Amino acid sequence: MSKSWEQILGGYATDTLTEEEKRQLFEAALHDQTLFDTLANEEALKALLADPLTRQRILESLQASEISQESTTSLPQQLSWFCTSSSLAWAGSIAAMGLALIFGWQMNKDWGSIVQEEQEMERAISEDHDSNEVEFRSPSPTTVEMKEQNLDQPKKDQREPERSAGVSAPIPSSTPPSIMAKATKDSERIRQPSGQIRSEDLLQQEVQKELRPKAKKSVSQPPESAMVRDIPEEEPMSAPSVASPAEDEKDLQQLAPAPTFADRLDGGDATSSPSTRELFDANQSTRVDEVAEERDGRRERKLLGGLSSQAEKALTAEVSNLQKAQEAGQVYSKGQARGIRYRVVQRTTGGKDEPIDIKSFSGKWSELQLVIESNVAGHLYVLTSFSKGKWQWVRPESSNVPKASDGAIQVNPYQPVNFALSQVTNTLGKPVVSSITVLLSSTPLTELSKWLGTVVNSELSEDRLVESGDQGVFILDQIGKSEKPVRVEISLVNPLVR
Amino acid sequence: MAGLTREDVLRQLRERIVAFATSRGVREGAEDVAQDVLVVLHEKYPHVTEWTELVPLSFQILRFKMLDRHRKMLRHGEYNQESVDDFPLVDPGDDPSRQTEQKERVTQLIAAIQQLGERCQTIFRLKLEGHTFPEIMNLLGERSINTIYTWDSRCRKQLLALMGGQWETNPIDGNVQRPNNKETVG
Numbered sequence: 001m002s003k004s005w006e007q008i009l010g011g012y013a014t015d016t017l018t019e020e021e022k023r024q025l026f027e028a029a030l031h032d033q034t035l036f037d038t039l040a041n042e043e044a045l046k047a048l049l050a051d052p053l054t055r056q057r058i059l060e061s062l063q064a065s066e067i068s069q070e071s072t073t074s075l076p077q078q079l080s081w082f083c084t085s086s087s088l089a090w091a092g093s094i095a096a097m098g099l100a101l102i103f104g105w106q107m108n109k110d111w112g113s114i115v116q117e118e119q120e121m122e123r124a125i126s127e128d129h130d131s132n133e134v135e136f137r138s139p140s141p142t143t144v145e146m147k148e149q150n151l152d153q154p155k156k157d158q159r160e161p162e163r164s165a166g167v168s169a170p171i172p173s174s175t176p177p178s179i180m181a182k183a184t185k186d187s188e189r190i191r192q193p194s195g196q197i198r199s200e201d202l203l204q205q206e207v208q209k210e211l212r213p214k215a216k217k218s219v220s221q222p223p224e225s226a227m228v229r230d231i232p233e234e235e236p237m238s239a240p241s242v243a244s245p246a247e248d249e250k251d252l253q254q255l256a257p258a259p260t261f262a263d264r265l266d267g268g269d270a271t272s273s274p275s276t277r278e279l280f281d282a283n284q285s286t287r288v289d290e291v292a293e294e295r296d297g298r299r300e301r302k303l304l305g306g307l308s309s310q311a312e313k314a315l316t317a318e319v320s321n322l323q324k325a326q327e328a329g330q331v332y333s334k335g336q337a338r339g340i341r342y343r344v345v346q347r348t349t350g351g352k353d354e355p356i357d358i359k360s361f362s363g364k365w366s367e368l369q370l371v372i373e374s375n376v377a378g379h380l381y382v383l384t385s386f387s388k389g390k391w392q393w394v395r396p397e398s399s400n401v402p403k404a405s406d407g408a409i410q411v412n413p414y415q416p417v418n419f420a421l422s423q424v425t426n427t428l429g430k431p432v433v434s435s436i437t438v439l440l441s442s443t444p445l446t447e448l449s450k451w452l453g454t455v456v457n458s459e460l461s462e463d464r465l466v467e468s469g470d471q472g473v474f475i476l477d478q479i480g481k482s483e484k485p486v487r488v489e490i491s492l493v494n495p496l497v498r
Numbered sequence: 499m500a501g502l503t504r505e506d507v508l509r510q511l512r513e514r515i516v517a518f519a520t521s522r523g524v525r526e527g528a529e530d531v532a533q534d535v536l537v538v539l540h541e542k543y544p545h546v547t548e549w550t551e552l553v554p555l556s557f558q559i560l561r562f563k564m565l566d567r568h569r570k571m572l573r574h575g576e577y578n579q580e581s582v583d584d585f586p587l588v589d590p591g592d593d594p595s596r597q598t599e600q601k602e603r604v605t606q607l608i609a610a611i612q613q614l615g616e617r618c619q620t621i622f623r624l625k626l627e628g629h630t631f632p633e634i635m636n637l638l639g640e641r642s643i644n645t646i647y648t649w650d651s652r653c654r655k656q657l658l659a660l661m662g663g664q665w666e667t668n669p670i671d672g673n674v675q676r677p678n679n680k681e682t683v684g
Contacts, residue, residue, distance in 0.1 A: 007647035010654040014625035018632070019550075026553040029514070030507070036514040037521065043561045044665035054604050055626055061608045062623040069616060 005035050013045040105350050276467035276474045280339045280375050281414075339465075340440055340488050342372045343472030344421075353418075355470065358492075364429030366422035369397065370490070371472070373416040374440050379408035380417065381439035381485075383452060384424055386432070391452055394419050394436060406444050424492070431492040441485035451485055507549040508536055511556050518560070524567065531567065535559045603666070610660035618653035621646070 005028050011017040017025065029036045049055055344361075345353035346368050356368060374380060382394040393407055397418040402410045409417060424433045439451055465476040477486045512532045519528035538559045539552065546552055611622060624634045635646045658665070 004647075007644075007651040008631070010650040011625065011631060014622075016625045016628060016630050018630050021631070022554075023550050026550055029553060030510045030549075033514060033517050037518050040518055040557055040560055041665065043557045047558075047561065048600065048603060048607065048665070049626070051600075054600075057604060058608055058611065059623060059626050062611065062619055062626075065612055065619060066616075066623075 005032070006038075009038060009042060012039060013042050013049055015046065015050070101349055276339075276465040276476055277469070277471065279337050279465065279476055280341055280474045282337075282375075337465075337476045338374070338376050338378070338440060338442070338486050339474060339476035340372060340374055340438060340486055341472050341474050342370060342438070342488070342490060345369050345371055345418075355472070364425070365431050365492075366420075366425040366429040368421045370394075370419040370421055370436065371416045372419065372438060373414055374411050375413055375476075376440075376442070377410075377412050378440050378442045379404055379406075379444055380411045381408050381441070381445065381448065381451075382417075382419060382436060383439075384433045384436045385452075391437075391449075394423055404444055406448070408441075408444060421492075434491065434493050436490045436492065438488040438490060439485040440488075445485060451487060502549055504547050504549075504552070507552050508539065511553070512536060515556070515560055519564070522564070524564075527567065531560070531563050534563045538563075606661065610657055613660055614653060614656060617649060618656065621650055621653055622657075625650075 005025060008017060008021050008025060011021065012025065025035075025039075029039050049058075344356045344358050346356050346363075348354050353369070353371065358368075361368070372380065372382065382396075383391045384394055385391050396409060397420050401417060404410055411417060419436075421431070424431050424436065426432050437452060439445065439448075445451060465474070467474045475486065475488050477484075515532040515535055516528045519531040524531060535556055539546070539556060543552075543555060546555060611619060614622070620638070621634060624637060629637065631643060631646050631650070635641075635643050638646070640646060
């Protein structure tokens with residue numbers, strides 16, 4: 001008997017074979033004795049099932065069986081899961097970890113800010129104490145200069161590395177160096193939240209300005225060894241710490257024209273310049289106001305603390321410099337520089353975004369997020385190419401992000417947009433694309449493929465400022481090229497901007 | 499098969515029936531069984547000419563004839579060599595023993611079906627509800643009819659094994675269970 005006929009035998013007894021199946025089966029039975037015998041034996045079951053009452057009885061029993069199976073399978077499965085010891089152990093450990101995390105988070109929430117404030121207070125008090133010692137001890141000029149440099153040294157160490165790099169960068173002759181340096185410092189203050197601005201900055205500068213005339217008066221030619229011992233060779237002598245007040249005033253008058261991007265790059269060493277971050281954040285006028293208030297408050301406190309008239313003058317000059325630097329920053333920021341900041345973060349269990357250095361990241365990329373923000377309002381196009389010439393949108397994590405009809409994301413200034421990198425990773429969590437392309441345009445791009453296909457000249461030109469650091473990668477394009485979108489290609493292989 | 503006449507089909511059926519009866523232990527009477535089947539087909543169903551109807555009809559008649567023969571042999575004492583006087587007279591009406599037997603068989607069949615797996619029970623239920631294999635395939639969401647054929651074939655074999663390898667208590671294959679004759683023997 002052929003196996004194919006054997007397979008449809010079950011339908012003979014229940015009389016559910018189709019006409020074609022019956023025809024083929026009976027035809028085969030006439031020629032195949034084994035099949036004939038089998039069908040003859042099946043006749044008994046067929047006769048049994050031909051009785052409607054019997055059929056109904058069997059059907060009822062089957063339906064009752066199915067109902068009882070449904071009711072009994074779900075509950076015992078759940079109970080059996082709870083009964084296994086390994087499951088209980090896992091559940092217990094997960095619950096313990098969860099409790100520990102909640103407890104830690106709660107502790108940090110309740111006490112973290114207080115502890116941080118206390119630490120800052122202690123630091124401020126200790127540095128106040130140090131500076132007062134410098135002021136009232138009337139040290140020798142050489143010692144003063146050395147202390148001055150020593151004060152500068154920890155300042156450099158405590159701050160971001162690019163700040164010291166910014167001071168060391170050669171400044172073009174068209175721009176007054178001291179103003180650029182001051183603008184750099186002040187803009188950096190503007191970028192920082194007001195709570196993060198440390199008290200020692202103003203305090204040290206005031207002390208330096210107060211001590212500088214004394215030192216110049218008392219020592220006409222300070223010992224060269226003491227002056228240059230701690231200063232790097234490449235650091236220009238026109239750094240703000242050694243500039244005279246008269247030069248400062250002169251520099252302030254020459255502040256009006258802003259340096260070009262190429263000038264600021266100075267040989268293309270853009271990554272060492274802190275100005276990219278400053279310019280990127282310069283639009284945030286609210287932060288400027290906050291910093292101004294903070295500055296005023298600090299000045300009042302210092303005045304109450306008994307500043308000398310010379311120190312007060314220095315402070316006033318400092319405030320003036322700061323205001324002019326803010327104005328300079330705002331001049332840069334008013335529609336003249338468009339830029340993108342991106343960073344890769346990993347969301348912690350507490351819901352915070354922790355920055356990740358993808359150069360050294362070895363975990364699953366699918367757990368990471370790409371955060372992109374622009375310093376101007378516009379249309380953000382984020383796409384990637386899975387295969388040559390075929391572009392695909394990278395969707396933002398939040399579905400509430402407003403989108404234009406062409407698929408672009410409409411972003412406001414400094415509005416971070418998160419993109420889950422799980423969209424571009426495989427099951428192993430590794431990226432399946434080499435890069436993600438970001439386009440920022442003030443107007444909708446009519447020919448999107450034109451900007452996606454090839455690298456735009458502005459990406460490679462000297463008019464682009466790029467800076468990468470702990471806060472992410474900042475890319476700014478030059479003024480007056482608003483018709484061209486800012487194009488950034490974020491490499492997932494080598495996280496450098498191309 | 500389109501060119502076969504009724505006589506051709508009956509001739510082939512005769513050969514198959516003789517072989518079947520012989521294989522079931524009906525040595526001398528195999529020809530008689532085949533002849534009885536053909537007589538019934540000739541006398542009672544002369545209007546059935548389609549071989550697709552003739553073949554299943556012949557199976558039904560064959561089964562009845564084999565059961566009749568079995569009962570006759572039982573009555574004649576061919577199994578037990580007992581006196582015919584010890585057995586009651588044959589009731590021309592409904593056979594209560596057959597009815598009881600059938601009820602028991604249904605109970606046994608239900609018990610066997612309950613032991614089948616969930617899928618087999620579902621397929622059996624769908625077949626009892628009158629669904630064909632293609633319909634069952636669609637209802638179970640399968641893409642291949644061969645999958646359903648294979649499942650059903652396995653389920654049928656499993657059910658047959660649970661039923662003791664035969665669908666009937668007094669099978670027509672001759673391997674009968676000897677009735678309990680202790681009282682009569684004693």
